[in-house]
Structure formats: C-alpha cells, structure tokens
Amino acid sequence: MAEETLVLFKNIRNPKYSKSLEGYKKAGGYHTLKKVFGMKPEEVVQTVKDSGVRGRGGAGFPTGLKWSFMPKGTGKPSYLIANADESEPGTCKDRELMLKDPHLFLEGMMIGCYAVGCHHGYIYIRGEFFPAIKSLNTAVEELYADGLLGPDPLGSGFHLDLTIHSGAGAYICGEESALLDSLEGKRGQPRVKPPFPAVSGFNGCPTSVNNVETLACMPFILGDDGVDAFKSFGPQNNSGTHLVSLSGHVKKPGVYELRMDVNMKDIIYGIGGGIRNGKKLKGVIPGGSSSSVMTADEVDVLYNFDELAKIDTMLGSSAMMVFDEDTDVVQLLHRITRFYAHESCGQCTPCREGTHWSRNIIRDFLNGNGSDEKLRRLDRVGGNMLGTTLCALGDAAALPIQSFVKKFPDDFRKYYANK
Amino acid sequence: MPVFHIDDEPVEFHPGEKILSAALRNGKKIPHYCYHPGMSIVATCRICVVDIVDLGNGRPAPKLQTACSVDAAEGMKIETMNQKVEEGRKLVNEFLLINHPLDCPICDQSGECTLQDYSFEYGSGKSEMDYSKRVYGWRDIGTFVSLERNRCIQCSRCDRFTREITGTNEFGMFNRGHELTVDTYTDRPMTNKFQGNMADICPVGAITEKEFRFKRRVWKLKKNRSICTGCSTGCNVTIEHDRNEVFRLKPHENQNVNKWWMCDEGRLTYQIMNERKTRINRPLGRVGQNLQDISWEEAYRAIAERISEMEPTGNEVIALTDTHASNEELFLIKKLLKDGFLSDNVFCPLPKWEQRESEFFINTLITTDKTPNRAGALALKIKGDPGNVEVKNTIDGELKVVIVLGNPFETEHEIQQKIKPAQLVVHIGAYHNCWSEIADVVLPGQYYSEKKVTFTNKMQHVQATDIVVQALRRSRPEWQIIVELAQSLGHKYSFSNINQVFAEMAGETKAFSGISFDQIGDQGMKLTQTFKDTGMKLVKAPA
Numbered sequence: 007m008a009e010e011t012l013v014l015f016k017n018i019r020n021p022k023y024s025k026s027l028e029g030y031k032k033a034g035g036y037h038t039l040k041k042v043f044g045m046k047p048e049e050v051v052q053t054v055k056d057s058g059v060r061g062r063g064g065a066g067f068p069t070g071l072k073w074s075f076m077p078k079g080t081g082k083p084s085y086l087i088a089n090a091d092e093s094e095p096g097t098c099k100d101r102e103l104m105l106k107d108p109h110l111f112l113e114g115m116m117i118g119c120y121a122v123g124c125h126h127g128y129i130y131i132r133g134e135f136f137p138a139i140k141s142l143n144t145a146v147e148e149l150y151a152d153g154l155l156g157p158d159p160l161g162s163g164f165h166l167d168l169t170i171h172s173g174a175g176a177y178i179c180g181e182e183s184a185l186l187d188s189l190e191g192k193r194g195q196p197r198v199k200p201p202f203p204a205v206s207g208f209n210g211c212p213t214s215v216n217n218v219e220t221l222a223c224m225p226f227i228l229g230d231d232g233v234d235a236f237k238s239f240g241p242q243n244n245s246g247t248h249l250v251s252l253s254g255h256v257k258k259p260g261v262y263e264l265r266m267d268v269n270m271k272d273i274i275y276g277i278g279g280g281i282r283n284g285k286k287l288k289g290v291i292p293g294g295s296s297s298s299v300m301t302a303d304e305v306d307v308l309y310n311f312d313e314l315a316k317i318d319t320m321l322g323s324s325a326m327m328v329f330d331e332d333t334d335v336v337q338l339l340h341r342i343t344r345f346y347a348h349e350s351c352g353q354c355t356p357c358r359e360g361t362h363w364s365r366n367i368i369r370d371f372l373n374g375n376g377s378d379e380k381l382r383r384l385d386r387v388g389g390n391m392l393g394t395t396l397c398a399l400g401d402a403a404a405l406p407i408q409s410f411v412k413k414f415p416d417d418f419r420k421y422y423a424n425k
Numbered sequence: 426m427p428v429f430h431i432d433d434e435p436v437e438f439h440p441g442e443k444i445l446s447a448a449l450r451n452g453k454k455i456p457h458y459c460y461h462p463g464m465s466i467v468a469t470c471r472i473c474v475v476d477i478v479d480l481g482n483g484r485p486a487p488k489l490q491t492a493c494s495v496d497a498a499e500g501m502k503i504e505t506m507n508q509k510v511e512e513g514r515k516l517v518n519e520f521l522l523i524n525h526p527l528d529c530p531i532c533d534q535s536g537e538c539t540l541q542d543y544s545f546e547y548g549s550g551k552s553e554m555d556y557s558k559r560v561y562g563w564r565d566i567g568t569f570v571s572l573e574r575n576r577c578i579q580c581s582r583c584d585r586f587t588r589e590i591t592g593t594n595e596f597g598m599f600n601r602g603h604e605l606t607v608d609t610y611t612d613r614p615m616t617n618k619f620q621g622n623m624a625d626i627c628p629v630g631a632i633t634e635k636e637f638r639f640k641r642r643v644w645k646l647k648k649n650r651s652i653c654t655g656c657s658t659g660c661n662v663t664i665e666h667d668r669n670e671v672f673r674l675k676p677h678e679n680q681n682v683n684k685w686w687m688c689d690e691g692r693l694t695y696q697i698m699n700e701r702k703t704r705i706n707r708p709l710g711r712v713g714q715n716l717q718d719i720s721w722e723e724a725y726r727a728i729a730e731r732i733s734e735m736e737p738t739g740n741e742v743i744a745l746t747d748t749h750a751s752n753e754e755l756f757l758i759k760k761l762l763k764d765g766f767l768s769d770n771v772f773c774p775l776p777k778w779e780q781r782e783s784e785f786f787i788n789t790l791i792t793t794d795k796t797p798n799r800a801g802a803l804a805l806k807i808k809g810d811p812g813n814v815e816v817k818n819t820i821d822g823e824l825k826v827v828i829v830l831g832n833p834f835e836t837e838h839e840i841q842q843k844i845k846p847a848q849l850v851v852h853i854g855a856y857h858n859c860w861s862e863i864a865d866v867v868l869p870g871q872y873y874s875e876k877k878v879t880f881t882n883k884m885q886h887v888q889a890t891d892i893v894v895q896a897l898r899r900s901r902p903e904w905q906i907i908v909e910l911a912q913s914l915g916h917k918y919s920f921s922n923i924n925q926v927f928a929e930m931a932g933e934t935k936a937f938s939g940i941s942f943d944q945i946g947d948q949g950m951k952l953t954q955t956f957k958d959t960g961m962k963l964v965k966a967p968a
Contacts, residue, residue, distance in 0.1 A: 176601070193598065198468045198494045352579060352605030353598075354469040359520035362603035366556045383553055390516040393488045396468055 063217030096325035196397035240266025293322025296402030534630030567615025659882030751878030801881035
C-alpha cells in the first residue's frame with residue numbers, strides 16, 4: 007500500500023502550520039538558506055547536480071546541469087525565473103505549494119538565485135491564480151519587511167530582489183522561451199533555439215527558467231544529508247519525491263507527494279481509493295494532457311520518468327488523469343484537441359493548421375460523420391505535427407491524437423459503425 | 426573558409442552562418458518563406474527543412490531540421506532532396522494551403538508567388554481538407570499597400586519589417602492558432618514611407634502594391650536592371666515593363682547602396698517613364714514666336730551657322746545643366762564648352778541637402794536631394810553654389826550662346842529672365858519645361874530608362890542604367906546630341922558609344938580614373954578619388 011512521503015508537503019500536511027513567515031521559520035524555514043549563503047555558488051550547483059533532481063515542469067531535464075550551463079563573467083546580469091505558469095491540463099501541484107506554503111518555494115527560489123548569481127529573480131505566475139498571487143505577494147512583502155529580501159539578506163551581502171509578474175492566461179507562455187518573451191512585454195511566442203535561455207534569455211542575458219516544484223525541492227536538497235535522503239526516494243536517475251496531481255474518476259482525487267518508485271496501480275487503487283462507483287478502469291493520461299494515453303492493461307508500471315518513457319509515454323508534470331469504462335474517449339480527445347487548437351500560438355505552420363484541422367475531424371466523429379478514411383486522416387494529420395514544430399506544443403497536440411487513435415480505435419468506430 | 430556539404434557538393438560558409446544563408450549565397454536552392462536575410466530568424470514556416478545526415482561529428486540529426494535556424498558546421502553533410510525531406514515539405518505545404526483561398530487567377534502575386542512555386546514544385550497536388558476555410562475581409566491598410574488576409578501564410582515578414590527595419594511598429598500579428606493574422610493596430614493606417622517593401626517581401630499575395638493592382642499579369646513583365654533616379658541615393662532597381670510601358674520599380678539587392686529596400690516615392694517614379702504629353706518628341710526650331718518641327722540636320726546646321734555668325738568669346742557662352750544629367754553628359758558639355766569656346770561656364774544648381782540620420786538603415790535612404798547625379802557634378806567640378814551667386818554674376822554680362830541641359834534653375838525666375846534675351850538658346854532635354862519655351866532650338870533627349878549612362882550617388886558610387894524601354898523614334902541620348910553638336914561645329918569627336926565617352930572621362934578626370942564602363946557592373950563602383958564636401962547636412966529622422 008503506497009503512502010505519501012512528506013518532503014515538500016511536510017508543512018502543508020501539518021494541520022497546525024501557519025503559512026506566514028513566522029510560521030515557516032518556526033518549522034525550521036530559512037535555515038538552509040543561511041547555510042547556502044555560507045557555500046560557494048559552484049558548490050550549490052554541484053550539490054544540486056549530485057542530488058539528481060530533474061525538472062518537475064514536464065521535460066525532466068536535470069536541474070543542476072541546467073544551472074551549470076549558465077555562463078559566468080559575461081558582463082551581463084544573470085536571471086533566475088520561476089515558471090509558475092502552471093497550465094498543463096490536469097496539473098495543480100504548483101498552485102498548492104504557492105497557496106499553502108509560499109515560503110518553501112521562495113526559499114528554494116532564493117537558493118536558486120544564489121546558485122546562478124541572480125540578483126533579481128522573477129516569478130512568472132499564471133494570471134488566473136488570483137489566490138496564489140495574493141499569497142505570494144504577502145509572502146514577498148513579509149520577506150522584504152524582515153530583510154530577507156533586499157540589500158543584505160541574512161547578513162550575506164547578496165543583494166536579492168524578487169518580482170512577481172502575472173501572465174495573461176496563455177498556455178504557451180508556460181514554454182520557457184515564450185515565457186521570456188511575455189515577461190519582456192512582447193507577444194508570448196516560443197523563440198528559436200539555439201540560443202538557449204542559458205546563453206540568451208531574459209533581455210538577452212543568461213537565464214535559467216525553473217519550475218516551482220523544482221525550486222521548492224532545494225531547501226531539502228541543500229539541508230543536512232539532503233542529497234542522500236533525496237536520492238533514496240526513488241530509483242537511479244529518478245530521485246526525490248514528486249507531487250502527483252491525481253484527478254478523474256477516482257474516489258479521492260487530489261495532490262499527493264509520492265516517491266518515484268511507486269506503482270501506478272497503487273496510486274490509482276491505493277491512494278486514489280480506486281475507481282468511483284465501482285466502475286472499471288479504462289485508461290490513464292499519465293503526465294498532463296500532452297502525454298500519450300495508457301490503457302488499463304498498461305498501468306502496472308512504476309510512476310517515474312524512465313519507466314514511463316520505456317512504454318512511449320511520459321511522466322510530464324506528474325498529472326495523472328484517470329478515466330473509467332463509461333468515458334467517451336472521442337469526446338475526451340475532442341476536448342483535449344480543442345484546448346490545443348485554442349492555445350496554439352499560431353506562429354509555425356504544422357501546429358497552427360494541424361491542431362484546428364484535427365479538431366474539426368474529431369468533431370466530425372462526434373457529429374456522426376466519421377469514417378475509416380477520417381480515422382486514418384486524423385492519425386496522419388496528428389503525425390504530421392509530431393516533431394515538425396518549433397516548440398513542443400505540436401508534439402503535445404499530436405501525442406494524444408496518435409495514442410488515442412491507436413489505443414481506442416473501436417471507440418471511434420462506434421460513432422459511425424451503424425451508419 | 427570552412428566547408429560543409431549539401432547533396433554531396435561542397436559549400437563554403439562564414440563561421441556562425443546558418444545553413445540556409447550559406448546555401449542561398451552559394452546558389453543552392455532550399456525553399457523558404459519566413460527567412461529573409463535582412464531580418465531576424467523565426468523558423469516558423471518550416472518549409473526549409475533539410476535532413477542533416479552528419480552533424481559534423483559523424484552523427485545524424487534525430488529529425489528534420491530547419492535550415493534557416495541551424496548553424497552550419499565544418500564537415501556537416503546535408504541532404505535536401507531525399508524522400509524524408511520531400512515528405513516534410515509536402516506536409517508543410519499541405520498545411521499552408523488548407524486556409525489559403527487559392528484565388529490565383531485574380532491574385533496579383535500570381536506568377537511571382539513563392540507559395541505557388543513551391544506548391545507546384547514540392548506539393549502533393551491534392552488536399553484532404555474538406556472544411557470551410559478561415560475567412561477575413563479585405564483591408565485598406567495604408568497609402569501604398571492593401572491587405573488580403575485570407576492569402577496570408579503567417580510568415581511574419583511584414584510584422585518583422587515594421588519592427589526591425591523601419592522601427593515604426595505599425596503592423597502586428599493578431600489572434601492565436603489558426604486565426605492568427607496580420608493587421609495594423611487599432612485601425613490606424615500605415616504611415617511609413619517604405620510600405621512597398623512589405624509587398625516585395627510578402628511571399629504570397631496578402632500584401633500587394635495599390636499602384637500595381639490589376640494592371641498587368643506579372644509573367645508578362647520584362648525586367649531590366651537599372652537604378653532609381655528619384656533621389657541621390659540611387660537605389661538599385663529592376664524596372665518592370667511590358668510593351669514599352671513601365672509598370673513598376675522593384676528594389677534589387679545591393680549591400681553597398683540600398684540593401685534590399687527602396688522608398689515608396691522612388692517606386693512612383695515609374696509614372697514619369699510613361700509620361701508622353703510633355704515629352705519633346707522631335708527637334709524644334711523657333712520661327713518668329715513659334716517652335717516648328719525641323720530635322721536633326723537642320724537643327725545642327727542652324728546652330729552651327731548662328732554660332733559662326735556671332736563668333737562668341739568664352740565669356741559670352743554659357744551652359745546650364747541640372748544634376749539629372751549623367752556623368753558622361755556633364756563631362757561632354759564641359760568638354761564642348763572648353764574645346765569650342767575656351768569657356769568654363771558650366772553651371773548647375775547645388776543647393777544644400779539634408780541626409781537623415783537614423784538607427785534604422787532604411788531611413789537613411791531618403792534624402793532631400795531629389796536629383797540622381799549631384800555627386801557626379803561635384804566630381805566633374807561643374808560650377809555651382811547654394812545661392813547660385815556665381816551663375817548670376819556670370820550671366821550679368823552679354824550672352825550670345827546658352828546651352829541648357831535638362832531642367833536646371835527651374836524656380837529661379839531671375840536667371841530665366843536674364844537668359845531670355847541671349848541670341849541663341851539651345852535646350853537639350855526629354856521634357857518640355859520653362860527652357861523649351863524660351864529656347865531657339867530644342868533637341869529631344871531621352872529619359873534615363875531609355876539610355877545607357879552612369880550616375881554617381883551620394884555615397885560616390887558610380888552606377889549604370891540600362892536601356893529598358895524603347896525611346897521615342899526621333900529622340901537621341903543627350904551624350905550623343907552633344908557629340909553631334911560638337912561635330913557640326915567642326916570638332917573631331919569620335920565617340921560612337923557610351924563606353925568610349927566613359928573611357929575618355931576616366932582618362933581626363935581624376936575621380937573616375939581607372940574605372941571602365943564595363944567594370945561598373947550591376948553592383949556599382951566607388952569613385953577612385955572621393956571628395957569630402959558634398960553639401961550634406963545631417964538631420965535626425967523624425968520620430
């Protein structure tokens with residue numbers, strides 16, 4: 007039986023915890039920051055590298071490696087930007103952190119700023135997160151009042167400012183280069199890579215963009231014995247705990263903090279309490295709506311980066327969407343594709359035209375105008391978006407289409423079989 | 426220079442150069458829409474995909490890469506023709522066409538449309554799209570161009586043009602996803618002076634020049650290289666014409682002069698080339714109060730007879746010329762006065778002129794000097810000063826012979842009044858003006874689109890024009906008229922073509938020494954000896 011492992015949620019799961027600065031300090035907060043200020047930035051980056059923590063935003067890129075790419079001595083300021091534009095459908099973990107324990111995230115952010123030599127960090131937060139924005143603003147105000155932010159936090163002499171910038175509600179602005187464009191005041195559209203943000207990011211300066219949850223891991227990793235403990239939470243290359251946003255037809259949906267070596271079955275039937283109303287499982291979208299769907303037969307697998315990659319899907323942002331046997335997957339796919347058609351920035355051809363076109367084809371099925379020919383066409387149009395676009399949104403739209411068509415063809419046929 | 430291979434053929438590249446840029450520079454063909462050498466790289470159209478079979482380290486790229494955004498590397502091997510690439514292009518092409526109206530029969534771009542060309546060359550010829558297309562209305566966006574958004578393929582060149590090239594930011598991308606479109610902001614019309622370039626860089630018929638709309642199918646147009654004579658910048662152009670009528674001017678790339686651009690005012694100069702009403706179409710001689718048709722021989726004979734009757738001294742002969750005259754014509758008129766009358770009295774107007782100073786290169790194309798050859802006049806040491814003081818002093822005395830080339834001092838009534846009583850006024854020019862009204866003999870010249878001559882631009886670049894349209898039957902190029910005039914006065918000028926005149930000029934003038942007409946080519950040449958005082962005044966471009 008799987009249980010939660012409390013690292014990030016240690017405070018949140020404590021009913022007596024108060025999320026104010028005072029409360030956080032009482033729970034041992036900002037101790038690690040003091041320790042970090044005593045280290046050299048290179049040591050911090052090395053420690054993060056050693057811990058093997060991988061980005062929790064979706065791509066799973068090793069964070070320590072990302073920070074080590076930041077060039078030194080360019081004469082330009084370096085920037086650390088927290089990507090709090092959590093908008094992958096199904097994901098709601100960063101919101102929990104920012105809402106219920108903002109100081110944990112902010113401490114991680116400050117550690118990150120120190121590691122990459124950033125004196126002005128930005129938090130790009132999703133515009134719809136009004137309560138979270140309020141919570142973060144309050145927390146940052148507390149930090150300035152306490153002197154933890156400003157010219158001399160904890161007597162370290164490391165000048166640090168934090169700015170909270172709220173987005174305007176575009177999914178694409180969660181893509182790091184589009185986020186930078188948006189932060190600069192431009193239209194949020196992904197940039198051409200290379201140059202990567204580490205070389206030329208915010209205002210053309212070296213920039214690291216990190217997920218909220220990734221940064222929230224930092225106080226633990228850099229704490230006493232943090233690296234070893236962190237590594238012990240999962241198999242090799244998949245260290246640490248991660249926040250799983252469990253949603254869909256389970257009895258107990260919610261955000262749970264789990265080790266990386268928990269079986270998906272245990273998550274659904276153990277922590278999630280099983281499928282509601284005693285129905286059978288039909289499938290799971292394992293890592294936010296952009297990941298390939300899994301059938302009920304495939305869920306006996308460890309829920310981490312590498313194991314899911316082995317079966318051609320991905321952990322993504324650890325957002326597990328469970329659906330039962332009564333679910334109409336064509337409607338589900340239509341909803342997902344409609345989302346991507348709406349959120350495509352439109353700058354590059356395959357995604358701009360392909361998302362809308364495939365959405366039209368799926369709608370044809372719903373309207374009873376499907377055919378074998380259209381099913382084949384849907385698969386082809388989806389495939390044509392795969393790997394042909396500038397950013398990952400094309401892939402994100404294509405993967406569900408292709409996997410749904412491949413794994414649930416009968417559900418599509420049902421719509422036109424009796425005609 | 427380092428080398429990489431495209432389809433097994435070596436291609437040289439500058440370090441840091443992108444694959445597409447190096448390929449195009451070396452004459453290799455890779456289709457592209459959004460890439461433009463003068464603007465930033467966005468890599469969004471995805472048609473320029475290539476298969477990198479060897480990244481230079483022995484390993485292939487995992488998937489097709491856009492040639493516009495990948496740096497070329499030593500030892501790289503690229504394939505642009507294999508099946509994978511063809512399929513990649515085919516799918517992009519299919520996507521581009523699903524919302525394109527395919528209204529080629531009524532589209533002005535048809536025939537020079539890259540979407541059309543690439544669809545023909547790389548497309549599959551069929552589409553599986555069976556839904557209604559996205560439809561927008563026609564938009565009148567400004568003084569010079571119109572916008573048909575349905576045809577747009579969202580390459581964003583026009584958007585980048587107003588941001589990066591003109592800095593005017595009037596144009597932008599709106600909406601998202603398949604509704605992404607280009608437009609002006611809040612219905613404000615375009616105001617920049619370079620809108621025509623947006624029509625040029627638009628790969629499809631979304632932005633077209635109003636001047637050219639529905640006038641001629643582009644495949645009927647013949648194209649000749651020349652330069653624009655609308656101002657002293659001398660932008661390189663192709664003059665596009667059909668049946669002896671000029672339809673438009675398009676900029677031609679010359680990195681030393683105008684890069685890829687030209688201004689809208691320059692484009693409109695095509696109208697002058699088609700002007701017929703005010704053209705001088707035959708030699709005219711004054712009998713009493715009226716000008717009468719005469720033949721060339723009669724004209725020359727009459728001039729020679731009058732001059733031998735008068736026996737003018739050097740002070741009594743004067744030539745006035747404008748700076749629309751070419752280098753050769755200025756040189757010859759000066760030579761004629763010197764050889765024939767021992768006179769140095771060749772004058773042209775040389776007012777002060779303003780050059781815009783700007784962080785955006787394109788703004789520097791516009792000057793207030795609206796004549797093409799002021800620098801040529803200065804190089805040939807034609808007399809003149811901002812207040813026309815010298816010429817006014819010279820014409821105070823009695824004048825016997827006045828030769829007027831073109832339309833100089835058109836606003837100087839004082840000068841015109843003093844020239845009027847001169848005993849013989851010869852006007853050589855293509856158009857009737859105040860001088861042909863007072864002239865005794867009028868000789869029909871040719872406009873620059875009808876003759877081969879050279880001009881010197883404000884950067885002291887010598888550039889050549891070409892014969893584009895057929896001149897009026899009885900007209901002759903001005904340099905030939907001056908030569909024949911000299912011959913009728915008994916001088917042995919033996920120039921039979923422009924190359925010989927240029928060679929003579931290069932021999933006698935330091936500024937042109939060492940240059941031959943054939944050397945100038947289509948990129949122009951810097952003067953051998955430049956001068957500093959060009960009468961230029963730098964001004965800030967208005968915000």
